[in-house]
Amino acid sequence: MILRLEMLKIQRSRRPHLAGVAILLFLGLMLLGFYTYATNEQGAADFRYTFENRSYFNGLTFALYAFYFGFLLILPIFAVTEGGAQVAGETAAGTLLLLLSRPLSRTRLFLSKLAMASSVTVALVVTLLLTAMGVGLLVVGWGDLDLYPGVLQMTDRHQHLPQGEAIGRFALAVPFACIALSVPLALSMFVGTWLRSPINTVGASMALYLVLYVISEIHFFAELRPWLFTSYMAYWRELFQEEIAWSSVWSDAARLLGFAFLFLALAFRRFRLREET
Amino acid sequence: MTVRRTGLRFELLLFLLAAAFFALGYARPGGGPGPFEPGPRAAGVLRVLTWNVGQSDGSLAADDVMHVATVIRQLEPDLCFLQEVANTRQIQKLLRDLGPEWTHSSKRERGGSQLAVLARGGWLVSFHVPAARAVAHGVRLRTSNGRTVSAIGLHADTFSSRKRNEQIGSAVEFLSRRHPDTAKIVAGDLNLDLDLDKRRDLFSDDSYLDVETYNFVADRLVDTAQGRGSTAEPDRRLDYIFASPAHFEVVAAGPVAGQRRGAMDHDPVVADLRFR
Numbered sequence: 001m002i003l004r005l006e007m008l009k010i011q012r013s014r015r016p017h018l019a020g021v022a023i024l025l026f027l028g029l030m031l032l033g034f035y036t037y038a039t040n041e042q043g044a045a046d047f048r049y050t051f052e053n054r055s056y057f058n059g060l061t062f063a064l065y066a067f068y069f070g071f072l073l074i075l076p077i078f079a080v081t082e083g084g085a086q087v088a089g090e091t092a093a094g095t096l097l098l099l100l101s102r103p104l105s106r107t108r109l110f111l112s113k114l115a116m117a118s119s120v121t122v123a124l125v126v127t128l129l130l131t132a133m134g135v136g137l138l139v140v141g142w143g144d145l146d147l148y149p150g151v152l153q154m155t156d157r158h159q160h161l162p163q164g165e166a167i168g169r170f171a172l173a174v175p176f177a178c179i180a181l182s183v184p185l186a187l188s189m190f191v192g193t194w195l196r197s198p199i200n201t202v203g204a205s206m207a208l209y210l211v212l213y214v215i216s217e218i219h220f221f222a223e224l225r226p227w228l229f230t231s232y233m234a235y236w237r238e239l240f241q242e243e244i245a246w247s248s249v250w251s252d253a254a255r256l257l258g259f260a261f262l263f264l265a266l267a268f269r270r271f272r273l274r275e276e277t
Numbered sequence: 278m279t280v281r282r283t284g285l286r287f288e289l290l291l292f293l294l295a296a297a298f299f300a301l302g303y304a305r306p307g308g309g310p311g312p313f314e315p316g317p318r319a320a321g322v323l324r325v326l327t328w329n330v331g332q333s334d335g336s337l338a339a340d341d342v343m344h345v346a347t348v349i350r351q352l353e354p355d356l357c358f359l360q361e362v363a364n365t366r367q368i369q370k371l372l373r374d375l376g377p378e379w380t381h382s383s384k385r386e387r388g389g390s391q392l393a394v395l396a397r398g399g400w401l402v403s404f405h406v407p408a409a410r411a412v413a414h415g416v417r418l419r420t421s422n423g424r425t426v427s428a429i430g431l432h433a434d435t436f437s438s439r440k441r442n443e444q445i446g447s448a449v450e451f452l453s454r455r456h457p458d459t460a461k462i463v464a465g466d467l468n469l470d471l472d473l474d475k476r477r478d479l480f481s482d483d484s485y486l487d488v489e490t491y492n493f494v495a496d497r498l499v500d501t502a503q504g505r506g507s508t509a510e511p512d513r514r515l516d517y518i519f520a521s522p523a524h525f526e527v528v529a530a531g532p533v534a535g536q537r538r539g540a541m542d543h544d545p546v547v548a549d550l551r552f553r
Contacts, residue, residue: 107287149495150471150488156504158495219512226303247305255302258295265291272284 058143059136066132083188084201186263193270313531326354331361332540336390346374358430408447427456431465460524501548505531
């Protein structure tokens with residue numbers, strides 16, 4: 001019953017629709033960028049000594065580029081929005097008090113909100129990936145996936161994945177990417193238990209995410225990197241190596257899950273103990 | 278009361294899960310190799326060293342020449358590529374300190390300092406690298422056990438990725454064309470500041486252009502110290518030793534930390550190569 005109610009609320013909020021439109025807009029711009037780059041490269045012959053060839057850019061390369069940037073910069077916004085809307089949104093609307101006046105435990109309510117927010121996040125990851133691959137197939141055409149050192153910082157040596165294997169790796173990336181996105185989601189749920197406005201919650205959570213992300217990217221803070229969850233957000237890149245280093249994938253996933261459960265525990269503690277007025 | 282207890286249990290479960298996953302994730306030391314330490318040089322191995330010995334604001338300081346010689350003696354290379362040696366007097370001083378078994382070839386690089394190649398045993402003959410004359414120094418080495426190596430020492434442009442592409446690309450292409458069958462080495466300060474693999478850099482606005490150059494070279498020669506970490510301040514990998522994979526097997530390679538003195542900003546990079 002409560003799950004059905006939460007689902008209805010999400011449908012009526014139109015947040016998933018907005019996210020879908022944003023993903024389409026992002027992919028459209030990525031496609032435009034791809035074509036502009038390709039045209040400039042072929043027309044101007046910028047580099048005399050180049051490793052690139054005509055078969056390098058294909059639909060799978062496009063999908064990987066789009067998923068990489070979309071995952072790191074677009075999807076966290078919507079994960080954070082979903083997490084922030086759950087508790088803070090209900091608090092601001094005054095419906096949380098109404099819900100809690102019913103014979104419904106806070107644990108169950110929290111779990112149902114978490115389940116719905118997580119489902120939306122998973123759906124967004126799948127939508128982004130499938131749409132990127134679909135656009136890649138229809139507009140550019142698939143092929144083998146070649147990755148070169150320096151490109152997206154994905155590998156330190158040339159990697160070649162035949163088309164079938166590459167598609168399998170994309171499928172494999174989905175659950176691991178969802179684990180990574182669960183952290184900003186849990187963070188915003190935690191922030192949402194402290195702030196009463198969903199806009200402030202999303203703003204504060206997104207600001208925290210971006211600050212930590214930038215810090216983890218700058219050389220000066222190399223010592224801090226292991227302790228920031230943003231350092232592991234793109235850990236699923238490892239899945240696109242010819243030989244996957246599974247121990248590294250599992251340890252990064254475990255760290256991310258540790259952060260996600262920590263934020264959820266803190267969020268639930270606050271949610272459980274706070275007085276609703 | 279029961280509801281409150283259920284909530285507490287759920288909260289504890291979440292904290293326990295967090296602790297368990299942190300323990301699992303952090304039990305294993307983080308990725309990345311430990312510091313490289315060259316072992317004793319094995320028999321039949323050609324040890325190559327490259328080192329930009331200049332300071333962050335100029336070429337090799339006169340006071341540091343003996344230090345460079347000491348490090349070279351300790352690391353026991355057979356072939357040394359040095360960049361930013363201030364003048365030929367410093368090279369002579371280095372050779373005096375290293376001993377009579379060392380020979381050398383050097384040329385003036387852009388900016389006035391010297392590109393030097395030192396070899397222990399055997400003999401060296403230098404050759405011009407036409408399109409990259411100002412930044413490259415070619416040598417043909419005949420080792421004491423009769424092997425021949427064609428090598429280019431490079432100090433590529435610091436500021437322009439386009440110039441680096443021309444300089445490094447033309448040097449590698451020239452070496453491949455002019456010496457198709459001999460063992461080949463390209464070493465030096467290539468100034469290619471790439472984040473090859475899971476490293477980050479928000480400083481560089483043209484690293485994607487260097488990607489072109491790096492992959493052009495890596496397509497032809499093996500990057501011996503790949504994955505061994507940075508070679509220069511701040512946390513940048515600028516110094517490389519590339520070798521022809523058909524002629525060499527890489528035994529070990531990497532930057533040797535802790536050898537800088539004064540305002541030096543590069544580590545020496547060492548590669549142990551075994552002839553196939």
